[in-house]
Amino acid sequence: MQLNAKIPAGPLEDKWDQHRFDMKLVNPANKRKYTVLVVGSGLAGASAAASLAELGYNVKCFCFQDSPRRAHSIAAQGGINAAKNYQNDGDSVRRLFYDTIKGGDYRAREANVYRLAQVSVNIIDQCVAQGVPFAREYGGVMANRSFGGAQVSRTFYARGQTGQQLLLGAYSALERQIGLKKVAMYSRCEMLDIVLVDGKARGIITRDLINGKIERHAGDAVVLATGGYGNVFYLSTNAKGCNVTASYRAYKRGAAFANPCFTQIHPTCIPVAGDHQSKLTLMSESLRNDGRIWVPKKAGDTRAAKDIPESERDYYLERKYPSFGNLSPRDISSRAAKEVCDEGRGVGPGGLGVYLDFADSIKRLGKNMIAERYGNLFEMYERITGENPYEVPMRIYPAVHYTMGGLWVDYNLMSNIEGLHVLGEANFSDHGANRLGASALMQGLADGYFILPYTIGNYIAGAKLNPVTTDHPAFAETEREATNQINQLLQINGKRSVDDFHRELGKVMWDYCGMARNDAGLRTALERIPQIREEFWRDVRVPGSGTYFNQELEKAGRLADFLEFAELMCHDALMRTESCGGHFRTESQTEDGEAKRDDENFTFVAAWEYKGVGTKPTMHKEVLEFENVHLSTRSYK
Amino acid sequence: MKLKLHIWRQDNAKTAGKMVSYDANHVSPDMSFLEMLDVLNQELITKGDDPVAFDHDCREGICGACSMVINGIPHGPQRATTTCQLHMRSFKDGDEVYIEPWRAEPFPVIKDLAVDRAALDRIIAAGGFISVGTGAPPDGNAIPIAKEISDLAMDAAACIGCGACVAACPNGSAMLFTAAKVSHLNLLPQGEPEKDQRVINMVAQMDAEGFGNCTNYAECQAACPKEISIQFIAKMNRDLIRAKLREGNNAGSGKTGGA
Ligand SMILES: Cc1cc2nc3c(=O)[nH]c(=O)nc-3n(C[C@H](O)[C@H](O)[C@H](O)COP(=O)(O)OP(=O)(O)OC[C@H]3O[C@@H](n4cnc5c(N)ncnc54)[C@H](O)[C@@H]3O)c2cc1C
Ligand code: SF4
Ligand code: FES
Numbered sequence: 001m002q003l004n005a006k007i008p009a010g011p012l013e014d015k016w017d018q019h020r021f022d023m024k025l026v027n028p029a030n031k032r033k034y035t036v037l038v039v040g041s042g043l044a045g046a047s048a049a050a051s052l053a054e055l056g057y058n059v060k061c062f063c064f065q066d067s068p069r070r071a072h073s074i075a076a077q078g079g080i081n082a083a084k085n086y087q088n089d090g091d092s093v094r095r096l097f098y099d100t101i102k103g104g105d106y107r108a109r110e111a112n113v114y115r116l117a118q119v120s121v122n123i124i125d126q127c128v129a130q131g132v133p134f135a136r137e138y139g140g141v142m143a144n145r146s147f148g149g150a151q152v153s154r155t156f157y158a159r160g161q162t163g164q165q166l167l168l169g170a171y172s173a174l175e176r177q178i179g180l181k182k183v184a185m186y187s188r189c190e191m192l193d194i195v196l197v198d199g200k201a202r203g204i205i206t207r208d209l210i211n212g213k214i215e216r217h218a219g220d221a222v223v224l225a226t227g228g229y230g231n232v233f234y235l236s237t238n239a240k241g242c243n244v245t246a247s248y249r250a251y252k253r254g255a256a257f258a259n260p261c262f263t264q265i266h267p268t269c270i271p272v273a274g275d276h277q278s279k280l281t282l283m284s285e286s287l288r289n290d291g292r293i294w295v296p297k298k299a300g301d302t303r304a305a306k307d308i309p310e311s312e313r314d315y316y317l318e319r320k321y322p323s324f325g326n327l328s329p330r331d332i333s334s335r336a337a338k339e340v341c342d343e344g345r346g347v348g349p350g351g352l353g354v355y356l357d358f359a360d361s362i363k364r365l366g367k368n369m370i371a372e373r374y375g376n377l378f379e380m381y382e383r384i385t386g387e388n389p390y391e392v393p394m395r396i397y398p399a400v401h402y403t404m405g406g407l408w409v410d411y412n413l414m415s416n417i418e419g420l421h422v423l424g425e426a427n428f429s430d431h432g433a434n435r436l437g438a439s440a441l442m443q444g445l446a447d448g449y450f451i452l453p454y455t456i457g458n459y460i461a462g463a464k465l466n467p468v469t470t471d472h473p474a475f476a477e478t479e480r481e482a483t484n485q486i487n488q489l490l491q492i493n494g495k496r497s498v499d500d501f502h503r504e505l506g507k508v509m510w511d512y513c514g515m516a517r518n519d520a521g522l523r524t525a526l527e528r529i530p531q532i533r534e535e536f537w538r539d540v541r542v543p544g545s546g547t548y549f550n551q552e553l554e555k556a557g558r559l560a561d562f563l564e565f566a567e568l569m570c571h572d573a574l575m576r577t578e579s580c581g582g583h584f585r586t587e588s589q590t591e592d593g594e595a596k597r598d599d600e601n602f603t604f605v606a607a608w609e610y611k612g613v614g615t616k617p618t619m620h621k622e623v624l625e626f627e628n629v630h631l632s633t634r635s636y637k
Numbered sequence: 638m639k640l641k642l643h644i645w646r647q648d649n650a651k652t653a654g655k656m657v658s659y660d661a662n663h664v665s666p667d668m669s670f671l672e673m674l675d676v677l678n679q680e681l682i683t684k685g686d687d688p689v690a691f692d693h694d695c696r697e698g699i700c701g702a703c704s705m706v707i708n709g710i711p712h713g714p715q716r717a718t719t720t721c722q723l724h725m726r727s728f729k730d731g732d733e734v735y736i737e738p739w740r741a742e743p744f745p746v747i748k749d750l751a752v753d754r755a756a757l758d759r760i761i762a763a764g765g766f767i768s769v770g771t772g773a774p775p776d777g778n779a780i781p782i783a784k785e786i787s788d789l790a791m792d793a794a795a796c797i798g799c800g801a802c803v804a805a806c807p808n809g810s811a812m813l814f815t816a817a818k819v820s821h822l823n824l825l826p827q828g829e830p831e832k833d834q835r836v837i838n839m840v841a842q843m844d845a846e847g848f849g850n851c852t853n854y855a856e857c858q859a860a861c862p863k864e865i866s867i868q869f870i871a872k873m874n875r876d877l878i879r880a881k882l883r884e885g886n887n888a889g890s891g892k893t894g895g896a
Contacts, residue, residue, distance in 0.1 A: 047771070050771070051770075051771040054770040054771060065694055065700070065702065066692060066702065066751075066753070066754060066755070067701075067754065067755070067757070067758050067798065068758075069701070069758070069761075069798055070694055070695075070700040070701060070702050070798075072694070072695070072700075074695065074699055074700050074701075075695045075697055075699050075700065084777070086778065122773070124777045125773075125774045125775065125776055125777045126769075126771060126772075126774055127777075128774070128777035128827070129767065129769045129774035129775070129827055130766070130767055130769060130827070131767045131790075131821065131822050131825050131827050131828055133787050133788075133790040133791040133794050133821070133825070134777070134787075135787070135791075136781075136782055136783070136784045136787040136788075137784065138784050139781065140781025140782050140783050140784065140787075141778045141781055142777060142778060158791060158794075159791060159795075161699065161795065163699075164699055164795075164797075165791075165794060168794065171761070172761060172765055172766035172767070173766060173769075173770075173771070175758060175761045175762040175765060175766060176762070176766040176768065178758075178762045179762035179763060185758075187755065187758075210747055210753075239694040239695045239696070239700060240693060240694055240695075240696060241694050273665075273667040273668075274665055274667055274668070276665060276667075276668045276672045276673075276675065276676055277672070278669070278671065278672050278675055278696065279696050281696075281697055282697075379717075380697070380698065380722070383698075383715070383718060383722050383723075383724060384669075384722070384724065386666075386667075386724070386726055449771045450771070453771065495683070497679055497682045497683065499675070499679065500679070541682055541683075541685075543682055543685070543686070543687055543688065544687060548648070548649065548748065549649075549690055549747050549748040549751060551688070551690055552682065552688060
C-alpha cells in the first residue's frame with residue numbers, strides 16, 4: 001500500500017494558495033459530463049453536493065434518513081470556530097491552527113490544519129450569505145463565545161442549535177440544486193458497498209430502505225461523507241442511525257483506515273438512567289462557560305447538593321487546571337470526571353455523575369441572562385431528568401461523542417483508492433488525537449464548500465476515466481455480495497435481537513477501549529469481539545424479509561460491520577502504547593496521572609490495511625513532520 | 638408501571654391498517670417514549686412477531702424524524718416536546734395510550750408509524766433558499782442585522798420539519814411549516830432580493846402537494862414542538878399578497894421575475 005500525503009511544498013502559509021494555482025481545472029463545458037456520487041447529506045456531504053452541482057457536475061446524493069435535513073449534523077449545539085478575530089482578542093489564522101494542532105496532541109498534519117484555519121473565515125461569510133441566523137449583538141454584528149481548549153472568543157453560534165442552522169443552510173443550497181435538477185437526491189437509501197473498476201472508485205451499491213431494492217450507481221468519483229462511528233459503543237451521543245458501514249466497506253476494498261482508536265469522550269452528557277437507555281444526550285460544552293463543575297470532597301457523600309457547604313466541595317477542574325479551569329479540553333475534563341467517580345465521589349444514581357452548577361452565574365448574571373444563553377438546553381435537561389437546573393445543579397458524565405479516526409486521506413481529501421474522496425467526520429484528517437469543541441462543523445463545511453470542489457476537479461481532469469456503466473461485471477459481483485449478506489442475515493432466525501448483540505459489543509468496547517485503555521484489557525476485547533461476532537452470525541434474529549421497510553434488517557447490516565470494525569479499533573489502541581489526546585493508555589501517564597505522549601516512537605498516523613475478517617490488519621505509518629510548531633507537552637494548568 | 642398500548646399497524650401505503658393492542662408491563666418513568674417502544678419491540682422480536690416501525694434518529698428533539706400521534710395529539714401531551722423527548726413520567730400506571738402515524742394525504746404511510754414526508758422537502762426545493770453559490774460572499778459582518786430581526790428569524794428557523802403541524806391541522810395544511818421557512822429568509826436582508834418569488838413559489842408547491850388550506854384553527858401552533866408562532870402565517874400571507882400585487886404590476890409594465 002502506498003501512502004503519499006501529497007502535501008504541497010513551500011511555506012505553510014502559501015501551500016493552499018499555490019496548490020490551488022497548480023491544480024488542473026475541468027473545462028466548464030465538460031463538467032456536466034462527469035457524475036459524482038456523494039454519500040451523505042450532513043454538513044460535509046450537503047455542502048459538497050451543492051457546491052459540485054453549482055460548478056456544473058452531475059451529482060447524485062444519498063442519505064439513509066427520510067430527508068437530507070435530518071443528517072446527524074443537525075444535532076450539533078454549541079458552535080463553529082472561525083479565525084475572524086471579530087472580538088479583537090488576539091485571534092488569527094495562525095492561532096486557530098496552533099490551538100487545533102495542540103488540542104489534537106500533535107497527531108494531525110500541519111498542512112491540513114493550517115488550511116482548515118485559513119478557510120474557516122470564508123465559511124462564516126458563506127453561511128451568513130445563505131441566511132444562517134447567527135447570534136447577534138445589539139449593534140447588529142455577530143456574537144462570539146469561547147469554547148474548551150481556547151483562550152479567545154472565536155465560536156459563532158445560533159442559540160443552542162448551531163448544527164441545525166448550518167445544516168439547514170447547506171440543505172437549502174442542496175435543495176436548490178435538487179429543484180434545478182442538478183442533484184438527484186436519494187433519501188432513505190443506504191450505501192452497502194463501493195464498486196472499484198481498474199482500481200478506481202467508480203460506483204456504489206445501495207439499498208432502497210422502503211422497498212428493499214438493491215441498486216447500482218456508476219460515477220466518475222465517489223465521495224463518502226458518512227459521518228463517524230461512535231455508535232460502535234452502542235451508547236453515544238450520536239444519532240441512532242450513525243454507522244461505520246460506508247467507511248468500513250471502503251476499508252475492506254482497500255482504503256486505509258487511519259487512527260481508528262482515536263475516540264472523543266465528551267465530558268458533559270446526561271448520565272445513564274437505566275438498562276433501557278438507548279442513547280446519551282449531550283449537554284453543550286458551552287455550558288462550561290458559566291457552569292462550575294464539582295463533586296463532594298468526601299467519598300460516599302449522599303447529601304443533596306444544596307446541603308453540601310462550599311468548604312466541602314471540590315471544584316476539581318479549577319483546582320487542577322487553574323488557567324483553563326472549567327474550560328479545560330474535553331479529554332482532560334472527561335478523565336478528571338472518571339477519576340473522581342472512581343474515587344467514590346460521584347453523584348446521582350450509581351455514583352456515575354458530577355455536578356455542573358449554575359448557582360454562581362445565576363447570582364452574578366441573573367436568571368434571565370442564563371435563560372437567554374442556555375434556555376433550550378436547560379429545558380431539554382429537565383425533560384429528560386425531571387430536574388430543574390435553575391434550582392439544582394445538573395448532573396453530567398462523560399460519553400462517547402466523536403471519532404477522530406477515519407479513512408485515511410491525502411491533502412486532496414482522496415483516500416489511497418483513486419477517486420474515493422472522504423469528507424467530514426468520516427475522514428481522519430484534521431483533529432489528531434483530540435478534537436476541539438466547535439471544530440467539527442468547521443471541518444465538515446471546509447471540506448465540502450472550500451476544499452473538495454477544487455481537489456476533485458484536479459482528480460477528474462488528471463485521471464484517465466474510461467466510460468463505465470452499471471453493466472460492468474464489477475457491479476454485478478459487488479451487488480451479489482451485498483445481496484448474499486442480506487439473505488444470510490435473514491436466514492439465521494436465531495434467538496437474540498440485533499440490539500441485544502449491539503449492547504454486548506458496546507459494553508466490551510466501553511470497558512476495554514473507552515476512556516482508559518491498557519494492554520490486558522485490549523487483549524480481552526480482542527478475544528471477546530470475535531466470540532460475539534460468531535454468536536451474532538449464528539443466533540441473531542432478523543424478522544421479516546428484505547423487500548419492505550425493515551428497520552431490524554438495517555440495524556443488523558450496520559452491526560455486522562461494527563462487529564468487525566471493533567477489532568480494528570482495539571488493534572490500533574493496543575499498538576499505540578503512548579497516551580495522546582482522547583487515547584489514554586494507563587501504562588503511559590505521568591506521576592500526577594496526566595497523559596504521557598511518546599513523540600519519539602509515535603509521531604505518526606497509523607493507517608491500517610484490511611487483511612481479512614478476524615485477521616490482524618497490516619499497519620502503515622505516515623510519519624508526521626512538524627516544521628512550524630514545537631511539540632510541547634500539552635498543559636492546561 | 639403498566640400501560641395498555643393501542644398501536645396503528647399497517648404494512649404499506651397500499652394495504653389497510655388497523656389498531657392492535659399490546660401490554661407494556663415494565664415501563665419506568667425515566668424511559669423516553671421511544672425507549673418504551675424499543676422495549677415493546679424487543680419483546681415482539683423475541684416472540685417472533687413483527688416489530689413496530691417508526692421514524693427516529695437523533696432522539697434529542699432536533700432532527701424532526703420522530704412522528705407519532707399520541708392519544709390524539711401529535712408528539713403527545715407535553716407542550717413543546719417531540720415524541721423522542723417525551724418521557725414516561727408524563728403517564729401513569731394503567732393508562733391506555735393510542736399511538737398513530739401522522740395522517741394527511743400528502744404523507745402516505747410507509748409502514749406502521751412511519752410516513753413519507755418528502756413533500757416538505759419539495760416545498761423547500763421550490764424556494765426555501767437564498768440563491769447564493771459557494772464562493773466569496775461579503776464579510777459576514779458587512780451587513781449588520783439588528784438583534785431583534787436576527788432573533789425573530791431564528792425563532793422561525795427553529796422549525797425541525799417534523800410535520801406535526803400538518804398532522805394537527807383539521808385541513809391538513811402545511812402553512813406553519815412553510816411560513817416558518819418563508820419568514821426565516823424573508824426577514825433577513827440577505828433574503829430580501831428573492832422575497833416575492835420565494836413566497837409565491839413555496840405556496841404554489843405547497844398547494845400542488847395537496848396540503849389543505851389554513852382556516853385559522855391554530856392547532857398547528859399548539860402541536861408544534863418548537864413553538865413556531867402562527868404570527869408567521871400572518872406574515873407569510875402579507876408577503877404573499879404584496880408579492881402577488883407586485884407581480885401583477887410588473888406583468889403590467891412588462892417586467893419579469895422577482896424584485
Ligand atoms: C450531540 C452532538 C453535538 C455536537 N456539537 C458540535 C458542535 O457544537 N460543534 C462542532 O463543531 N461539532 C459538534 N459535533 C460534531 C459534529 O456534529 C459532527 O462531527 C459533524 O456534524 C459530522 O458531520 P458529517 O457531515 O461528517 O456527518 P453526518 O452529519 O453524521 O452525516 C452523515 C451522513 O451520511 C449519511 N450516511 C451514513 N452512512 C450512510 C450509508 N451507508 N448510506 C447512505 N448514507 C449514509 C447519513 O444519512 C448522513 O446524511 C456534535 C456532535 C454531536 C453528536
Ligand atoms: S412548524 Fe413546528 S410542527 Fe410544523 S414542521 Fe416545523 S417544527 Fe414541526
Ligand atoms: S428523533 Fe430526532 S427529533 Fe425526535
